[in-house]
Amino acid sequence: MRALGRVGGFLAGALFAASSAAAPSLVLDVALDPSTRRLDAVAQLPAPANAHVALYDALSISRVTLSGRPVSFVQTGSEGNLRVWRVQAAPGAPLRIEYGGVLPALDPQLDFRRVLQELPPLTSPAGSFLGAGSGWYPRPAPLFSYRVRLSLPGDQRGLVPGRLLREQEPRDAGGRYVAQFAFERPAEGIDLMAGPYVVREQLVARAAGEPLRLRTYFYPELAPLAEGYLSDSARYIARYEKEIGAYPFAGFSVVASPLPTGFGMPTLTYIGAQVLRLPFIRASSLGHEVLHNWWGNGVYVHYAHGNWSEGLTTFMADYAYKEEASPEEARAARLAWLRDFASLPPGEPQSLAEFRTRAHGAAAAIGYGKAAFVFYMLRDLIGPDAFARGVRSFWRAQRFRVASWADLQRAFEQASGRSLAAFFAQWVERSGAPDVRIASARFRKGAIEVTLVQSNPPYALRVPLEIVGENGSETRLVELDRAQQTVSLPVSGSPQGLRLDPDLRLWRVLDPAELPPILRQWILSGAPRVVIASAALRADVMALAGQLFENRAGEIPLSEAHRDAQPVLLVGLHPEVDAALAALGLPPEPDRLAGRGTAQVWTLVRSAAATPIAVISVRDADALRALARPLPHYGAQSFLAFEGARAIERGVWPAPAPFVPLTR
Numbered sequence: 182m183r184a185l186g187r188v189g190g191f192l193a194g195a196l197f198a199a200s201s202a203a204a205p206s207l208v209l210d211v212a213l214d215p216s217t218r219r220l221d222a223v224a225q226l227p228a229p230a231n232a233h234v235a236l237y238d239a240l241s242i243s244r245v246t247l248s249g250r251p252v253s254f255v256q257t258g259s260e261g262n263l264r265v266w267r268v269q270a271a272p273g274a275p276l277r278i279e280y281g282g283v284l285p286a287l288d289p290q291l292d293f294r295r296v297l298q299e300l301p302p303l304t305s306p307a308g309s310f311l312g313a314g315s316g317w318y319p320r321p322a323p324l325f326s327y328r329v330r331l332s333l334p335g336d337q338r339g340l341v342p343g344r345l346l347r348e349q350e351p352r353d354a355g356g357r358y359v360a361q362f363a364f365e366r367p368a369e370g371i372d373l374m375a376g377p378y379v380v381r382e383q384l385v386a387r388a389a390g391e392p393l394r395l396r397t398y399f400y401p402e403l404a405p406l407a408e409g410y411l412s413d414s415a416r417y418i419a420r421y422e423k424e425i426g427a428y429p430f431a432g433f434s435v436v437a438s439p440l441p442t443g444f445g446m447p448t449l450t451y452i453g454a455q456v457l458r459l460p461f462i463r464a465s466s467l468g469h470e471v472l473h474n475w476w477g478n479g480v481y482v483h484y485a486h487g488n489w490s491e492g493l494t495t496f497m498a499d500y501a502y503k504e505e506a507s508p509e510e511a512r513a514a515r516l517a518w519l520r521d522f523a524s525l526p527p528g529e530p531q532s533l534a535e536f537r538t539r540a541h542g543a544a545a546a547i548g549y550g551k552a553a554f555v556f557y558m559l560r561d562l563i564g565p566d567a568f569a570r571g572v573r574s575f576w577r578a579q580r581f582r583v584a585s586w587a588d589l590q591r592a593f594e595q596a597s598g599r600s601l602a603a604f605f606a607q608w609v610e611r612s613g614a615p616d617v618r619i620a621s622a623r624f625r626k627g628a629i630e631v632t633l634v635q636s637n638p639p640y641a642l643r644v645p646l647e648i649v650g651e652n653g654s655e656t657r658l659v660e661l662d663r664a665q666q667t668v669s670l671p672v673s674g675s676p677q678g679l680r681l682d683p684d685l686r687l688w689r690v691l692d693p694a695e696l697p698p699i700l701r702q703w704i705l706s707g708a709p710r711v712v713i714a715s716a717a718l719r720a721d722v723m724a725l726a727g728q729l730f731e732n733r734a735g736e737i738p739l740s741e742a743h744r745d746a747q748p749v750l751l752v753g754l755h756p757e758v759d760a761a762l763a764a765l766g767l768p769p770e771p772d773r774l775a776g777r778g779t780a781q782v783w784t785l786v787r788s789a790a791a792t793p794i795a796v797i798s799v800r801d802a803d804a805l806r807a808l809a810r811p812l813p814h815y816g817a818q819s820f821l822a823f824e825g826a827r828a829i830e831r832g833v834w835p836a837p838a839p840f841v842p843l844t845r
């Protein structure tokens with residue numbers, strides 16, 4: 182839900198330290214008319230060091246003055262879709278630049294796969310988004326503070342990140358809405374959003390200073406959701422103030438976007454209007470975006486050394502909510518991260534130190550999943566109290582500074598009173614994961630002698646070993662820091678066997694048996710194959726296959742279903758699917774799905790060598806057609822039941838750690 186990294190990797194600590202004391206500031210007076218798409222603006226700023234001003238190419242400078250006197254300016258070239266102008270002024274001279282033009286239309290029907298920051302400034306009566314990197318204003322420096330006065334036609338409302346200084350409602354039917362904002366901290370840029378919004382506000386009293394201004398900028402049809410978003414925003418802010426420290430800004434807004442995307446900025450989040458209706462946005466994504474006001478926008482990321490903010494935010498938001506729900510949900514979240522990692526394409530994955538932004542799924546598996554898992558292991562290692570102290574002291578020390586993994590390490594070392602050099606080196610600098618296995622285990626004279634093997638060069642690990650006895654089990658932590666190591670564990674009673682890390686507390690390469698088959702394996706298959714059990718459904722089956730699979734599926738007869746290791750999807754009406762499963766010698770429909778809804782979907786748990794088979798069993802052709810839209814969204818599931826297009830049951834097959842019996 183976030184696109185960070187506008188300034189890329191050049192943001193050095195020294196640069197920031199110099200500019201944080203007195204960041205150059207920009208004063209903008211902007212009039213936007215979405216119906217004509219016309220932008221007119223006056224910018225006051227210190228002349229940039231190279232006297233170059235870059236603006237989006239549809240915008241032209243009409244006049245530049247210095248203390249009221251005209252200054253000459255020429256267009257010198259272009260960079261991408263920016264025009265570069267050269268202004269005759271000494272660096273730092275207080276310039277006043279008048280500029281304007283007609284912006285491209287924002288078309289909500291477009292398929293936006295690119296992050297918003299790569300878009301040109303876009304406007305329409307249904308909504309406008311002028312991204313921080315789109316060249317809609319002249320930039321005085323890489324980091325700067327700003328004041329913006331925004332004027333819009335009376336039916337439009339809009340904002341930029343920052344403190345709302347004042348606003349004026351239109352005085353009459355043809356009047357304009359005017360609002361002024363200030364962002365006093367060094368910012369990487371300015372995003373401007375506008376639309377035909379209804380603004381709802383809630384002021385939250387604070388122990389010190391003025392009340393916090395919470396707002397929603399929603400389309401009229403979303404108005405019933407505003408109350409819930411305001412109270413949840415207040416709840417998340419209160420939660421993280423308690424966990425970390427005072428909320429660092431004057432307010433927080435949730436802004437509806439006409440584009441189907443989500444984006445976080447200081448003091449606000451910009452979320453697709455369609456997405457805002459989904460319950461998990463309020464339950465999880467909103468908390469994630471609120472927390473970015475501390476991590477990412479309150480403490481800045483030293484990109485050149487790796488983006489830690491997504492991992493810490495994911496750990497303290499998304500993952501924390503799962504942990505509060507139940508230990509099972511927390512384990513499922515860890516399993517999902519390990520599984521995403523296990524499914525990365527071959528080739529050395531990047532390390533946390535190399536992660537910048539979520540450019541693709543593989544980067545997200547590292548920068549979000551692995552990074553969050555590392556914070557989970559860190560808390561496991563130093564204990565929850567030391568972890569909580571470390572978080573608060575990191576915030577106190579780094580507020581509005583650029584921080585790196587090394588600063589996090591220092592904060593947690595101080596909080597725990599121990600060196601974490603080896604921990605951070607192996608998890609942050611090194612890519613990949615250890616592959617830990619039980620090589621042998623035997624029971625002799627009241628002790629288990631277990632030999633563990635792992636990757637070389639070895640990691641330093643505390644490996645949880647579950648000792649399974651006749652009357653229950655207990656878990657011991659074994660220190661492992663060599664490629665092969667034998668330890669002796671004294672035990673009482675008569676132990677039966679061992680399981681390695683059954684609760685998934687270690688970032689590691691999972692055993693194939695620990696990876697439950699999920700639909701994503703079929704969806705992403707390079708050469709998916711379909712067996713049609715009911716010939717009458719052929720056209721609908723192939724239509725569904727076109728929706729479901731990323732690659733083109735081929736049809737094969739039932740007799741070839743076992744041919745090789747490529748995933749197979751078996752589809753048909755209930756009786757014909759049952760008959761096909763029996764003919765293949767496969768188990769029947771699982772009990773927990775039988776008779777539920779109009780369609781059931783499941784993957785078969787089988788040995789690693791066998792053909793992966795998934796089954797779709799439907800009541801009739803309508804039930805099959807109803808799956809085409811929802812099913813591709815359930816890649817993380819092993820089984821589902823649908824009533825029409827609605828999933829009424831879903832889950833992931835259990836995939837416990839392999840049991841290693843003890844020899845005697």
Ligand SMILES: [Zn+2]
Nearest residue numbers: 182183491494
């Ligand atoms: Zn994020």
